[in-house]
Amino acid sequence: MAFREYKIGTRMFGIALGGSMMITLYMPSLTIYSVGVTETGLVKGLSYGHNSGFSYEDPFLRGKGKPLTVTVKKDPVTGADIDPVDAYVYTAGTPFPSAIRNPDILGREVQALSADEGRVGEAEEDQGAVFLVSRGDYEGETFPYIENVTATRDWTAELVLAAAADSDKQHVGSGKTMFVREGCWWCHTLLPEQTQDWQYFGLPPRLGDFNGEAPTAFGSDRKAPDLLHVGSRNSSKEWLMMHFFNPRLVQPHSIMPRFDYLWGEVDANGNDIDYDQWRADYNAYAAGTSIYPPEVPDYAPNSEIRYLMDYVLSLK
């Protein structure tokens, strides 16, 4: 290697590659770093939890270690009626989201409000905590911020969960994990495109809508409708249930796979689901020998399909 040209060459190589990384990594990081989070971003970050992909808490992506989104209708401490509000409940030991662990990502204003008004610094993972998205004023402008209601209003995770009915609990965080694990994002994007997707799929995401979300799972290879705002287009649980169990029940031309296996072994009443029988009945229906398709079983409250449906319906 003692060849003068190669000394020059290796240095030039370092300069070229270093320069390219300076422009494509360092400089964008400065711009992206200064982005303030939007309310959508806060809601997503708090409801999805720490990481929806592989993590220590959930290496096999079963939806473990994720927060619950609970619609609170009564003050869990006093029992008085309040305007319904979504609370993000982290039971003791549930890993906190990046927005709490690493509040730098929120942007200066939201970070200051969350620390001063929301008292997020007092939340402890091993104790658990409940968070709300509230609004406050910072230097004359209104911003959303994270309120640690365990500190500000004594709403502990146990109290909030005890006061809520099962139908008010949404497993949005576990559902995002299902979305990642089942590869929904290989066909359904989460990124409506600028100027062309507005009519069907809604507004493209805004800057700050993703702070705290990982993985973002935008998707790159669209073979199916965009889902970023699907909960606003279609919020029928019955339709979605049929669609997940066998998409051809509601859309004969759909090429979506069946996700009936997410129902698990038993239905809502604890009875075994007889998949073979169901498929035989469906085949008879598809062949035209029977008039009605078989009924889709109600899912059990802790089934994976419950998680996934709760996530899909949360995409407003």
Add this chain to the structure above:
Amino acid sequence: MFKYLFAKNEDIPAGSAAVFFGFSSIIWFIIGTGLGSFNAAKLAFPDFVTGSYMFAFGHMRQVHVMAVIFGWISMAFAMAFMYITPALGNTKLWSEKLGIWTCFNWNGGLAVALCLMWAGVTSGREYTDFPWPIDLIILFAVLLPLGINVWMTIVHRKTQGIYTTNWFFGAAIFMLMIVVLVGNLPEYFSLTGLTEAYLTWWHAHNILGLWITPVAAAIAYYTVPKITGNPLYSHRIGHLHFWSVVVFYSTPAAHHLMSSPLPEWLKSFASVEGVLILVPAIAFVSNLLLTMTGKWHYFVDNIEIRFTITGVMLAIPLNMQGGFQQTRAINWYVHGTGWIVAHAHLALLGFSTFLEAAAVYYGLQTILRRKIYSLALANFHFWFLLIGFATYWISITIAGLIQGAAKIYEVPYIDVVIAEHPYMIARWVGGTMVFTGNVVWLYNMWMTARAGTPVPVGRLPHEIAYER
């Protein structure tokens, strides 16, 4: 292979690592294209093998992608490193034993990683789907020993200069290691939001731009002069190719996220840099085609040159697409459609696969000192690969254009699904042809090793291709 893992380095026959890598790559190619064909069947016929966790499309799609990229393509690269690097340095591989260990770690690691991913263990980030502990294992148990072997072979060469191919080999492994290390930062440190999305595509873009494209091109810089006997047309143009890859190809990552709210300056910069990838592309293609001057009959009667030059010529549409489809005006139409999927297959199944197949054909014959078992089967493989690929590429490009039109005219999505159905069937037919060709290839190479005519000392396999 196992008996060499603990043998003394001197006792391992020269070229063993290359042979093991060569056969591994063919087997992974069969696995990868088999999965691809299976997935394509699911897109064409959604009720084909349905309702099971293990065989769900969403679990198998990325296994196909990672099996072909890190099984077939990268192992064929490793095979090329193991025999081309020493050949161009007029020396032996620095350590055959290290090469064998690399091959062993790679096959084992990839099998474990793909099984986990198949079972649903994923980071949820395209092209870096493996969870980060596996990425680090790949980095330190596979790429680092591979790099050390190549770099040390180059250092211990017995020639004064370093030939073009070896610059690319040495630099590409280094760049790949940087890309894997940096591209997984979001996973080590739980980076989120746009940072995570951007780094995902920074990684994805640079895997293609700084690893697959330059190494595949570097292989052609070896095979074409070696087999035709013509010297490379121009080393200066080779310089231009190398430096423009480093400078231009490493920068346009943001063009994968044109419709996301990334900084506008970054998108514009990426778009301009993306057009500049035409510089290395034109340098490469013109250099190789001019090297063929006077020897074009090899394109007809030599199987390795036919593979190589087909790959070089596929680089022309590849880079015309790649250079322009990421400009805002065209990206607006084709982004996220089948066009891009077709483009990815043009790069990996067209351009680079044909160049690597030539390297594997040529390397196995040279190292084993055996003439190819059956030229007829090799021709069968070539045509099945080419026709299968072309069927796939053309049908999915058309499907992508339909999808793009439907996107900008806001046609209900189900109408797109219906319109795409015939092309989905064509995609499955094309993919199955590629898979079939590869099974035949494995048989042919296996029989070459077992029963090919020995090549006499002092001759090269391609010289006696038509001698009985």
